[in-house]
Amino acid sequence: MAELYQTQRAMRNIRRAALQRGVIGILDIGTSKIACLVLRFDGTGTFRETDGIGPMAGQVNFRVIGAASTRARGMRRGEIETMAETERAIRTVVAAAQKLAGVRVDHVIACLSGGRPASYGLAGEITLASGKVGDHEVASVLAACDAPDFGKNREVLHAQPVNFAVDNRSGLPDPRDHVGNKLFCDMHVLTVDGDMIGNLVQCIRRCDLELAGIASAPYASARASLVEDEQELGAACVDFGGGGTGVTVFIKKHMIFSDHVPIGGNLITQDIAQGLRVGLPVAERLKTLNGGVEATGRDDRDMIDVGGETGDWESDRRQVSRADVIGVMRPRVEEILENVREVLDAAGFDHMPSQQIVLTGGGSQIPGLDGLAARILGPNIRCGRPLRIDGLAHQLTDPSFSSAVGLALFAAHPQDEWWDFEMPADSYPARSIRRAYRWFKNNW
Amino acid sequence: MPVVIDHRPSKAEAPRVRRDPAPSRLTYRLQRMWLTPLYRRVVRVGLPAFLLAMLGGLWLADEDRRAALTGSIASVVTDIQSRDEFQVRTMTIEGASPVVERALRAMLPVDLPASSFDIDLPALRLQVMQLDAVDTIDLRIKPGGILSAVVKEREPAILWRHQRGIEILDRGGHRVASVTSREVRPDLPLISGEGADLMTEEALALFDAAGPILPRVRGLVRRGERRWDLVLDFGQRIMLPETGAVVALEAAIALDRAEDMLGRDISTVDLRDPSRPVLRLGIDARNTIRTARGQPMLDADGRVIAENEG
Numbered sequence: 001m002a003e004l005y006q007t008q009r010a011m012r013n014i015r016r017a018a019l020q021r022g023v024i025g026i027l028d029i030g031t032s033k034i035a036c037l038v039l040r041f042d043g044t045g046t047f048r049e050t051d052g053i054g055p056m057a058g059q060v061n062f063r064v065i066g067a068a069s070t071r072a073r074g075m076r077r078g079e080i081e082t083m084a085e086t087e088r089a090i091r092t093v094v095a096a097a098q099k100l101a102g103v104r105v106d107h108v109i110a111c112l113s114g115g116r117p118a119s120y121g122l123a124g125e126i127t128l129a130s131g132k133v134g135d136h137e138v139a140s141v142l143a144a145c146d147a148p149d150f151g152k153n154r155e156v157l158h159a160q161p162v163n164f165a166v167d168n169r170s171g172l173p174d175p176r177d178h179v180g181n182k183l184f185c186d187m188h189v190l191t192v193d194g195d196m197i198g199n200l201v202q203c204i205r206r207c208d209l210e211l212a213g214i215a216s217a218p219y220a221s222a223r224a225s226l227v228e229d230e231q232e233l234g235a236a237c238v239d240f241g242g243g244g245t246g247v248t249v250f251i252k253k254h255m256i257f258s259d260h261v262p263i264g265g266n267l268i269t270q271d272i273a274q275g276l277r278v279g280l281p282v283a284e285r286l287k288t289l290n291g292g293v294e295a296t297g298r299d300d301r302d303m304i305d306v307g308g309e310t311g312d313w314e315s316d317r318r319q320v321s322r323a324d325v326i327g328v329m330r331p332r333v334e335e336i337l338e339n340v341r342e343v344l345d346a347a348g349f350d351h352m353p354s355q356q357i358v359l360t361g362g363g364s365q366i367p368g369l370d371g372l373a374a375r376i377l378g379p380n381i382r383c384g385r386p387l388r389i390d391g392l393a394h395q396l397t398d399p400s401f402s403s404a405v406g407l408a409l410f411a412a413h414p415q416d417e418w419w420d421f422e423m424p425a426d427s428y429p430a431r432s433i434r435r436a437y438r439w440f441k442n443n444w
Numbered sequence: 445m446p447v448v449i450d451h452r453p454s455k456a457e458a459p460r461v462r463r464d465p466a467p468s469r470l471t472y473r474l475q476r477m478w479l480t481p482l483y484r485r486v487v488r489v490g491l492p493a494f495l496l497a498m499l500g501g502l503w504l505a506d507e508d509r510r511a512a513l514t515g516s517i518a519s520v521v522t523d524i525q526s527r528d529e530f531q532v533r534t535m536t537i538e539g540a541s542p543v544v545e546r547a548l549r550a551m552l553p554v555d556l557p558a559s560s561f562d563i564d565l566p567a568l569r570l571q572v573m574q575l576d577a578v579d580t581i582d583l584r585i586k587p588g589g590i591l592s593a594v595v596k597e598r599e600p601a602i603l604w605r606h607q608r609g610i611e612i613l614d615r616g617g618h619r620v621a622s623v624t625s626r627e628v629r630p631d632l633p634l635i636s637g638e639g640a641d642l643m644t645e646e647a648l649a650l651f652d653a654a655g656p657i658l659p660r661v662r663g664l665v666r667r668g669e670r671r672w673d674l675v676l677d678f679g680q681r682i683m684l685p686e687t688g689a690v691v692a693l694e695a696a697i698a699l700d701r702a703e704d705m706l707g708r709d710i711s712t713v714d715l716r717d718p719s720r721p722v723l724r725l726g727i728d729a730r731n732t733i734r735t736a737r738g739q740p741m742l743d744a745d746g747r748v749i750a751e752n753e754g
């Protein structure tokens with residue numbers, strides 16, 4: 001874990017340097033689209049109260065000065081499949097956003113949705129030798145969390161302290177300066193496939209960009225689309241993406257669970273293409289323009305031209321009713337929602353004090369989805385849109401950009417992670433010179 | 445729908461190749477380089493400025509080209525300056541005597557017609573103001589190519605005789621002209637003595653006050669740059685005090701009116717102390733008194749003539 005600690009710390013330093021320079025890029029690499037936002041940080045919150053955007057979640061100290069999105073290439077199920085293609089897509093979107101912003105972007109914060117995320121809740125405890133909690137004790141208790149075997153080649157993406165307790169006082173967000181005998185902590189760790197992160201880093205490096213941070217896409221979209229009360233009282237955010245559906249559970253403003261259902265919008269498109277015997281672009285158009293999950297009697301008479309450029313005149317002039325499209329889509333959407341239900345059940349969402357579920361991501365724009373989801377997931381359902389941030393164009397404020405917006409918030413105000421605390425000196429690898437230096441510094 | 449459909453390979457359009465929307469790696473790098481502020485500034489400002497400066501420098505490095513450049517600039521300037529609209533053809537002078545007019549025309553540094561750019565009016569004005577006869581001059585170039593000079597000459601008010609000759613002064617004591625003799629301007633009163641030109645105002649006031657005896661007045665003499673002597677004919681003089689000279693002179697004239705003082709044989713009326721006027725008798729009067737008293741007579745120098753010698 002020490003190596004990971006160092007790399008994450010290095011990324012934090014790069015992020016700090018980027019904030020000092022004032023420009024940072026946000027790269028949301030999804031399965032169906034890649035979005036890039038260019039943020040300008042001016043530090044003091046000069047951009048205020050324009051466009052009805054108040055200082056809600058600390059998003060006042062930055063402004064979007066360039067935004068672009070393009071079709072993703074070389075991606076499958078949230079993972080990079082063809083590196084060169086993905087690199088071209090990143091180049092396209094970064095070049096477009098840079099051109100719009102008029103500045104050069106050197107540092108990006110990226111997010112990824114796939115990579116088989118697995119979340120763990122860890123607990124640690126130490127005895128307070130000095131009887132009081134200080135920075136050093138917090139770092140020690142985080143280091144004392146007993147990590148299970150994450151598996152081969154897994155990388156820790158997030159390691160956030162969720163809860164601290166001193167003796168019998170639990171639920172402390174910040175235990176420093178508390179007096180007691182024992183310090184406990186709960187930490188939520190999200191691990192993903194290490195090779196996938198390696199591929200992403202490699203892709204970004206080949207575009208001459210420096211990685212200033214990396215986050216999980218479901219976490220980012222939950223930060224953007226859950227309002228503050230929902231984050232505090234407990235809510236689940238379901239992010240319908242192209243390659244998969246991310247599920248995140250928040251309580252007390254911390255992510256406590258995250259999982260990924262590997263069925264997404266692309267599979268729905270594929271079903272339409274197979275069921276109606278049309279090409280994938282035509283199926284995508286049918287899904288986006290005429291899709292739905294609740295069929296009514298009128299939809300039987302609502303005939304849609306299939307269209308297409310296959311060269312087969314008869315095939316291109318076919319008509320299908322809207323009810324046909326809905327009939328193909330609905331089972332797949334139900335399957336996704338049932339999988340989400342299973343994930344939530346596995347996470348113990350039933351025992352949460354609040355049963356709020358927020359649907360976001362591009363797939364949440366299917367008409368009638370909230371009605372269907374209410375039947376499968378539970379009554380408290382709403383379709384969430386990302387938080388408004390300053391300078392973002394209107395066409396980029398729909399739910400499919402919630403993870404990009406969440407990454408912008410993450411860039412501005414990252415939550416405390418394990419690597420934000422100094423590692424206790426005794427768990428340093430054998431670097432005797434530094435230890436000797438420390439010893440001299442402390443004792444002389 | 446045509447009856448016969450042409451199925452031959454057509455020359456119409458080749459199948460369009462869909463272009464990759466992604467920028468190539470070189471394009472991407474160039475674009476990023478172009479967005480670098482320093483590079484951008486260098487290319488957009490520094491490089492053109494450097495090229496311009498270098499081209500200019502190289503072109504100007506040759507002596508002949510520099511000369512040609514300055515020559516062409518000068519020729520353009522003269523072309524414009526010698527346009528008909530800027531030509532000054534005549535000079536009109538108002539209010540000047542013929543002598544001053546001739547001097548003014550001689551002072552003009554260029555021959556008319558000339559360009560108005562060649563006539564430096566302030567310098568010309570300063571030069572003309574050095575003429576003593578000119579009080580003020582208003583020089584301007586009027587439309588139509590006329591150089592107009594409105595001159596106000598100094599008025600001669602008094603003659604000043606000093607060691608180097610006789611000069612005409614105006615009321616303020618400024619020199620107007622020199623004359624060779626007093627007879628040139630018999631109408632002007634005469635003053636003399638060092639520093640007399642500084643007190644012309646007082647001198648003119650004294651001449652005004654001397655009204656009744658003016659025909660007898662020969663002139664005023666400044667004594668010791670301090671006070672005036674009024675010199676009459678037959679060698680009579682009235683010595684005036686330093687201050688209140690006019691009042692003292694009026695008192696002397698009143699005495700003259702009452703007693704016909706100046707008609708008698710009196711050589712000097714000494715009014716230097718206004719409270720105690722002193723008369724100096726002429727030699728004849730004194731001899732008359734002396735003979736009446738039976739005293740020996742005096743000669744012209746005031747010495748007693750010895751009895752034995754006469």
